[in-house]
Amino acid sequence: MSIRVRFLPDDITVDAQVGEPLLDVADRAGVFIPTGCLMGSCFACTVELEDGDSLRACIASVPAGREELTIHLFSDPTW
Template sequence: MIEGGAMSRRRMVIIRFYRGRLLLGTAEAEVDEPLVDVAEKAGVEIPTNCTSGNCGTCLVRLVEGRVDYPDPLPPGLDEFLVEDGGVLACCMEPIGACDIDVIPPL
């Protein structure tokens, strides 16, 4: 007997990774999963260095969708990059389905 009824389900979203118009891979992600981990599941390599948002090595472009931006922004990201769709894949998580362009730099 399972206590508490049915197991709780995590909200899953689809993330697509592109290089320009070329689809590199697609993966299902939990809404609190860092984009760099989702990319790895999709077979897409995003370079990382610090994995904490300080260096900007993992900078990619959000083409469509939404991510959870921390407040304040980490040192590797500024308002100008955010306006251009800049996302740090190591420390940002999707809020819903997203299309990501992995061509750095912005």
């Protein structure tokens, strides 16, 4: 099943498959998400969903049960 993933603030949209790693989706879309440990413990890859929930992109995948997923990217100058 294909889900449309929208990255803000640049409004870049790409189709992704349920279960596909978010970092792979972002890379394919040409969107940079900073990473540190790649295990979710450093929080460098934290992104926010449209409902206000946040997740760590390095350990997250495209969830089932949605037609579209909007991801708000943060800019952290320490990374």
